[in-house]
Structures are given as C-alpha cells and as structure tokens.
Amino acid sequence: MNGIVESLRLGGRALLLQEDAYEEMRLADNPVVKGLVLIVVVGVVVALLSFIGDVLAWASTPDLNTIKEIVYSHMTQMPWWKFASQDPQFVQIFNRIWELNWSLIGLFMPDPGSALANIILLPLGLVVRWLLYGLVAYLFARWLGGTATLSETLGVLALAVAPQVLNVLNVLPQMHLGGVVAIWGILCAYTGLKTAHKLPWDRAAWATVLPFILALAVSLLSACWATGILAAMVKGG
Amino acid sequence: MADLLRTLGRAMLLDDQAYQAWRERPNLFLRGIVLIVLVSLVAGILSFAVTLWLQIKPVDVASIEESIHQSLEWQLRFNPSFQDPAVRNMAEEMLNAIVPMITDIAAVQAPLPRGISGFLTALSQWLSRAMIAVGGWMFYGALVLIFVNLLGGSAKLPDFLGMVALYAVPGLLGLLQPIPCLGGTLVFIGTVWGIVVYIKATSVIGGLDAGRAILAVVAPIFVLFLLALSLVVLWGLWLGFIF
Numbered sequence: 001m002n003g004i005v006e007s008l009r010l011g012g013r014a015l016l017l018q019e020d021a022y023e024e025m026r027l028a029d030n031p032v033v034k035g036l037v038l039i040v041v042v043g044v045v046v047a048l049l050s051f052i053g054d055v056l057a058w059a060s061t062p063d064l065n066t067i068k069e070i071v072y073s074h075m076t077q078m079p080w081w082k083f084a085s086q087d088p089q090f091v092q093i094f095n096r097i098w099e100l101n102w103s104l105i106g107l108f109m110p111d112p113g114s115a116l117a118n119i120i121l122l123p124l125g126l127v128v129r130w131l132l133y134g135l136v137a138y139l140f141a142r143w144l145g146g147t148a149t150l151s152e153t154l155g156v157l158a159l160a161v162a163p164q165v166l167n168v169l170n171v172l173p174q175m176h177l178g179g180v181v182a183i184w185g186i187l188c189a190y191t192g193l194k195t196a197h198k199l200p201w202d203r204a205a206w207a208t209v210l211p212f213i214l215a216l217a218v219s220l221l222s223a224c225w226a227t228g229i230l231a232a233m234v235k236g237g
Numbered sequence: 238m239a240d241l242l243r244t245l246g247r248a249m250l251l252d253d254q255a256y257q258a259w260r261e262r263p264n265l266f267l268r269g270i271v272l273i274v275l276v277s278l279v280a281g282i283l284s285f286a287v288t289l290w291l292q293i294k295p296v297d298v299a300s301i302e303e304s305i306h307q308s309l310e311w312q313l314r315f316n317p318s319f320q321d322p323a324v325r326n327m328a329e330e331m332l333n334a335i336v337p338m339i340t341d342i343a344a345v346q347a348p349l350p351r352g353i354s355g356f357l358t359a360l361s362q363w364l365s366r367a368m369i370a371v372g373g374w375m376f377y378g379a380l381v382l383i384f385v386n387l388l389g390g391s392a393k394l395p396d397f398l399g400m401v402a403l404y405a406v407p408g409l410l411g412l413l414q415p416i417p418c419l420g421g422t423l424v425f426i427g428t429v430w431g432i433v434v435y436i437k438a439t440s441v442i443g444g445l446d447a448g449r450a451i452l453a454v455v456a457p458i459f460v461l462f463l464l465a466l467s468l469v470v471l472w473g474l475w476l477g478f479i480f
Contacts, residue, residue, distance in 0.1 A: 016264070017266055056357060059348040060348075061347055062347045074334055074338035075338075078334045079331065172357055173354075173361060174358050175364060176361075178365070178368060179376065180372030186379075202386070224475055227479060
C-alpha cells in the first residue's frame with residue numbers, strides 16, 4: 001500500500017514537471033515495477049470514474065430507439081413518402097440505409113457496457129502504449145547520446161502517464177478534455193527523457209517526438225498503400 | 238492575496254518588476270495552471286449560466302414551431318424555387334408533419350430529471366473550456382520555447398509556461414462579451430493585450446530582446462501553417478498521382 005501511495009505522490013510531482021521526481025524514479029530500485037504499479041492504479045481509477053460518467057451520460061440521454069420510432073412513424077406520413085413508397089424496391093433500399101444510419105448514430109451514444117470493459121482495457125492499453133513508446137524512445141535517446149538504461153527509461157516514462165489523472169473529469173457526462181492529456185503527457189515524457197538520459201533540450205525534444213513522427217510516417221505510408229490499392233481496383237474494375 | 242493581485246495588475250501594465258516578482262514566486266508552473274483555469278472559468282461564467290438556463294428550461298415547442306414557420310416564410314418570400322405552387326404546397330404539408338414530430342421527440346424523457354442532466358451538461362461544457370485552454374497554453378508554449386532556444390534565449394519548460402500564463406489575464410475582458418456593440422471590441426482588445434503580455438513574458442523569462450521575443454511568439458503560427466499546407470499539398474499530389 002505504501003508503494004502505491006509513494007508512486008502516486010511521485011506521479012503528482014512529475015505532473016508538475018519537477019525534474020527531481022524523474023531523477024528519483026530513475027534511481028529507484030526497480031523503476032519498471034514502480035512505473036507499472038503507477039500506470040495500473042491510474043488506469044483503473046480513471047476507468048472506474050469514466051464508467052460512472054458513462055452511466056450518467058446514458059441516464060441523461062433520451063432513448064434512441066424511441067426517437068427512431070417516432071421519426072419513422074411521422075416520416076411515413078409525409079407527402080413525399082406516399083409517392084415514393086409505391087415502389088417496393090425504394091422502400092427496401094430506404095429501410096436498409098435507415099437502419100444503417102441509426103446503427104451508426106448508436107455508436108456515438110453512451111454505453112455503460114463498453115465503459116465497464118474499459119476497467120480492464122484502459123490500464124492494459126496504457127501499459128502497451130508505455131512499453132511501445134518507451135522502447136522506441138529509448139532507442140532514439142541512446143542514438144542521440146543518452147546514457148540511461150531501458151529500465152530507467154521505462155521508469156521515467158511511466159511518470160508521463162500522470163496527466164491521465166485528468167480523465168477523472170470524465171465522471172461528468174459530455175466532458176471534453178481536448179488534447180490536454182496528450183500534450184501534458186508529451187511534456188512529461190520530454191522532461192523524463194531529458195533528466196534520465198542527461199540530454200540537452202534539443203536532443204531530448206527529438207527523442208520525445210521521433211517515436212510519434214515514426215508512427216505518423218508508418219500511418220501515412222499505410223494510407224498511401226491502401227489508397228494505391230483502392231486506385232488500382234477502381235482503375236481495374 | 239492582495240500582493241498577488243497587485244503583481245498581476247502591474248504585469249498587465251508591462252511593469253518589468255512585476256514580471257520578476259511573478260517569476261520568483263514558488264511553483265510557477267502550478268500557478269500558471271491555476272491562473273489559466275481560473276481566468277477561463279471566470280470568463281465563461283455567463284456562458285455557463287446561459288447554457289444552464291437553456292438546458293434546464295422545458296422545451297418550448299411553440300417557439301420551435303414559430304421559428305420553423307418564420308424560416309418557411311423567408312423561403313416563400315425570397316427563394317425562387319418556392320414560388321412554384323406545387324413546391325409551396327409540399328413544403329407546407331411537410332411542415333404540418335414535422336411540427337408534431339418535434340413535439341413527440343421533445344416529450345421523450347431521459348432517465349435522469351432534466352434539471353440534473355442539464356446542470357451536468359452545462360458544468361461539463363464550462364470545465365471543458367478551461368481544460369482546452371490549458372491544453373492550448375501548453376502546446377503553444379512548448380512551441381514558442383523551442384524558438385526561444387533557437388533564437389539564443391533559454392528557460393526551463395515549467396518556468397516558461399508559468400511565466401507566459403500571464404497572457405490569460407486580459408482574457409477576463411471576455412466576461413463583458415455580452416454587452417451589445419462594445420462586447421466584441423473589448424474581447425478584441427483583450428486578445429491583443431494578451432499577445433503583448435505573452436511577448437513581454439517571453440522576453441523576460443527567455444532573456445530575449447523585444448524583436449526576437451516577437452519572432453519567437455509568432456514563428457510557431459507560420460511553422461504550423463506551412464506544415465499543414467505541405468501535408469495537404471503532398472496528400473493532394475499523391476491522390477492526383479494515383480487516380
């Protein structure tokens with residue numbers, strides 16, 4: 001229990017970009033385990049509160065199926081429908097598009113069921129992201145002249161999860177945090193890499209953003225590849 | 238507290254000593270966050286009140302019906318395609334079907350009482366604005382700091398962000414936005430004043446002269462614009478190449 005409290009306290013100081021918090025994490029006996037504990041605790045707490053937020057959002061929203069039925073019943077009484085519905089094929093196609101559109105709208109409606117699954121999925125996602133980003137950032141930092149070990153790098157980058165705490169505000173339905181969690185997280189990662197690897201500001205900045213640039217390049221290449229295949233299919237067909 | 242307010246007031250008048258006094262206060266970064274959040278919340282308090290009122294008052298079907306009728310009147314008067322009697326007739330029949338539909342939709346109740354869900358929605362929107370302001374302050378501040386360093390200045394990230402947070406204070410003029418005619422002008426003055434304070438704060442914390450501080454503050458706008466433009470052009474070229 002003391003370990004969790006200590007990790008959370010460290011996370012609080014890391015949130016305020018205090019370099020000594022990152023240095024303390026780097027010097028910890030086992031920074032990876034300490035970081036993992038912090039990530040899991042933050043992930044579970046945020047997911048639990050987000051679940052409450054989703055329940056409140058669901059309770060604040062009128063039933064979508066009732067609205068769908070009302071709209072359909074009124075629409076089928078409109079003058080244009082009387083003409084159009086004489087063609088059975090039109091009715092068939094219309095109903096298919098109608099159902100598809102409402103199922104798409106349904107995807108954006110609050111769903112406490114999927115929020116419940118997030119209690120497991122969110123910490124898991126945070127851990128996977130931390131490991132992936134940590135590994136790539138470590139390689140770039142070392143390439144740029146950094147001195148920290150992988151374990152130390154993962155330890156300090158675990159502190160970059162601290163801004164996720166802001167997601168507890170999702171307990172309020174329709175709360176939008178914009179990019180504040182991501183931006184703050186990047187600033188924490190920069191401070192962590194700079195402190196742990198003892199890099200000057202410019203190299204630390206490159207080590208922080210290069211994993212994102214790499215991910216962006218991979219996404220763009222994938223998009224180009226996908227559109228290339230699509231174009232070949234269109235031209236071929 | 239009085240001392241803090243005096244410092245903030247003097248900083249708005251670009252007094253060097255006030256900036257030094259702000260810089261020497263402990264936990265500059267935390268102070269910056271609190272300042273941005275407080276100013277955003279205060280500036281948005283009227284907007285919060287209006288949203289709250291709109292959210293909790295019962296749906297006024299009659300006023301919705303009236304606005305739809307008004308819109309149709311405008312179309313009938315000015316839209317040439319509505320001059321055709323058949324189109325006109327169809328639009329009126331549609332209207333007769335739409336109004337009862339809106340009445341029925343408005344009657345659908347959410348599980349939570351309207352007052353509670355309305356309050357939660359208004360509160361969320363109010364706090365969201367503050368959080369988005371914090372995100373913008375951090376994002377732009379980090380970019381400006383890069384240019385400060387490139388132009389020969391230097392500052393630690395948390396100290397820099399804490400210092401430039403002073404730019405938010407003239408945003409309090411946003412509180413006066415609802416004043417007819419004058420409101421928009423006051424918001425514009427607040428925005429320009431905020432930029433001037435940002436430049437001054439950058440100059441003091443980064444150790445740059447005024448010219449280089451201006452360059453550091455405006456450069457990210459151009460860089461972001463050029464970056465977005467080049468991505469769009471590249472994407473367009475790629476699509477042009479493959480299709």
